[in-house]
Amino acid sequence: MTGKVEKHSIEQLGLEDELEKSSNSSLGRSWSPGWSKSDKALAEFIENYLLHYSGNRLNLGGDSTSLLSPYIHFGELSVRKVFQLARTKQILWTHEGNIIGEESATLFLRAIGFREYSRYLCFSFPFTLERPLLGNLKFFPWNNDPSNFKAWRQGRTGYPLVDAGMRELWATGWIHNKMRVIVSSFAVKMLLIPWKWGMKYFWDTLLDADLESDILGWQYISGSLPDGHKLERLDDPEVLGRKYDPAGEYIRQWLPELARMPAEWIHHPWDAPLTVLTASGVELGQNYPKPIIDIDLAREQLTQAIFKMWETEAATKASSSQDRQVVDENEKLLIPKVFLKDKVPRGATSANDQTVPILQNLKSDDPPNKRQKCTAEEDRKPDKSRNRSDHTEVSCIDQEDCSTAESSSKRQCSSTSSFSVP
Numbered sequence: 001m002t003g004k005v006e007k008h009s010i011e012q013l014g015l016e017d018e019l020e021k022s023s024n025s026s027l028g029r030s031w032s033p034g035w036s037k038s039d040k041a042l043a044e045f046i047e048n049y050l051l052h053y054s055g056n057r058l059n060l061g062g063d064s065t066s067l068l069s070p071y072i073h074f075g076e077l078s079v080r081k082v083f084q085l086a087r088t089k090q091i092l093w094t095h096e097g098n099i100i101g102e103e104s105a106t107l108f109l110r111a112i113g114f115r116e117y118s119r120y121l122c123f124s125f126p127f128t129l130e131r132p133l134l135g136n137l138k139f140f141p142w143n144n145d146p147s148n149f150k151a152w153r154q155g156r157t158g159y160p161l162v163d164a165g166m167r168e169l170w171a172t173g174w175i176h177n178k179m180r181v182i183v184s185s186f187a188v189k190m191l192l193i194p195w196k197w198g199m200k201y202f203w204d205t206l207l208d209a210d211l212e213s214d215i216l217g218w219q220y221i222s223g224s225l226p227d228g229h230k231l232e233r234l235d236d237p238e239v240l241g242r243k244y245d246p247a248g249e250y251i252r253q254w255l256p257e258l259a260r261m262p263a264e265w266i267h268h269p270w271d272a273p274l275t276v277l278t279a280s281g282v283e284l285g286q287n288y289p290k291p292i293i294d295i296d297l298a299r300e301q302l303t304q305a306i307f308k309m310w311e312t313e314a315a316t317k318a319s320s321s322q323d324r325q326v327v328d329e330n331e332k333l334l335i336p337k338v339f340l341k342d343k344v345p346r347g348a349t350s351a352n353d354q355t356v357p358i359l360q361n362l363k364s365d366d367p368p369n370k371r372q373k374c375t376a377e378e379d380r381k382p383d384k385s386r387n388r389s390d391h392t393e394v395s396c397i398d399q400e401d402c403s404t405a406e407s408s409s410k411r412q413c414s415s416t417s418s419f420s421v422p
């Protein structure tokens with residue numbers, strides 16, 4: 001078959017209308033599709049950023065890691081090429097006695113190794129898409145509460161670090177690995193949300209959504225891998241916030257309603273004196289939620305759930321040895337289906353729209369990528385007057401029901417300066 005391949009713009013192909021441009025441009029900050037862009041991103045990372053990967057890789061915002069995952073997932077970058085370039089640098093730095101460089105390259109190659117490990121697991125244990133690798137979680141009594149799931153998706157749990165991560169995920173389609181661990185652990189350990197629901201939501205929202213890596217990540221945090229987090233491990237988001245975002249900059253970036261909270265209280269606004277809350281324009285339960293669950297209660301519920309799991313497991317084993325039929329309750333745990341009560345017209349904003357400060361000045365025709373965004377960090381700190389009006393915009397905690405399946409279509413409802421949450 002012969003024929004001429006012609007080049008057409010996205011507009012000519014009718015793939016994007018005016019209303020979709022702004023939300024698409026925000027996704028473009030993390031990924032600009034195309035081989036030339038992927039090669040450029042790889043070269044830039046290897047030459048300028050790999051050297052400091054070991055020191056920077058735990059910073060939550062911006063360019064602390066390679067940001068190559070969407071390119072690798074979509075095959076725009078061969079993982080062998082990434083490996084080869086990083087390995088070459090590692091050899092060079094070892095030869096030069098550059099300890100920092102050598103350590104950075106080793107850690108980066110290890111990260112690539114995790115990706116290979118995810119492939120190995122799924123190839124060797126294909127059922128891990130549906131079931132945990134360790135059989136223990138089969139009997140775990142998940143709390144399949146759609147309202148908790150929704151609060152988590154919308155970044156309205158009342159735990160600022162978690163909420164900031166979930167809002168960044170929705171706005172840009174990308175969050176740092178550490179944030180993925182924090183928000184997924186919160187869902188599974190604090191709220192007892194079935195890990196498969198979270199995995200599905202990540203699958204719907206991540207630009208780098210990758211079946212094997214997603215499975216590995218969710219099983220890693222939910223205690224179903226032999227070398228992952230223990231099932232009983234529950235991390236306190238307040239403590240993690242102090243550790244990974246001590247000044248609260250990441251939170252301020254993604255939660256405009258907390259932008260004026262002092263660093264001392266930003267990770268636990270529920271403890272802040274009323275005078276501090278008032279001065280910061282925060283009304284708990286009004287423009288920012290109270291914690292969805294108390295940490296001590298969450299610990300207790302997790303412990304009870306683990307005991308219940310053991311009991312059910314023992315009872316099931318006992319009954320199956322008497323040749324009785326065993327029904328696995330978790331097999332019936334379906335991800336909630338979503339039906340929008342009313343279809344939101346395109347371009348309309350709703351009461352649950354959230355304003356993302358950094359999106360305000362984006363030009364839709366020239367989306368800065370994540371790296372550029374980071375170097376311009378100082379320029380886009382939210383100004384106080386804007387935040388004052390922002391928090392009034394999110395004063396209503398909505399009751400509308402919608403699901404992960406709607407994520408892509410709802411994204412299109414965003415206006416220039418705001419976006420709908422799932």
Ligand SMILES: Cc1cc2nc3c(=O)[nH]c(=O)nc-3n(C[C@H](O)[C@H](O)[C@H](O)COP(=O)(O)OP(=O)(O)OC[C@H]3O[C@@H](n4cnc5c(N)ncnc54)[C@H](O)[C@@H]3O)c2cc1C
Pocket residue numbers: 057065066067068069070072073111112113114115116118175176177178180181184202206208209210211213214215216217218221
């Ligand atoms: C719950 C959860 C879900 C995840 N879902 C995905 C997913 O859908 N797609 C995805 O690509 N990654 C996923 N990850 C892994 C990891 O978070 C991302 O690969 C990483 O954050 C991508 O950013 P980067 O390219 O800057 O990473 P870098 O730190 O620069 O790492 C370089 C490359 O190594 C690979 N990599 C790094 N860490 C991991 C890891 N833990 N597991 C697998 N591969 C890794 C990626 O291909 C990445 O691009 C998930 C992690 C968790 C905890």
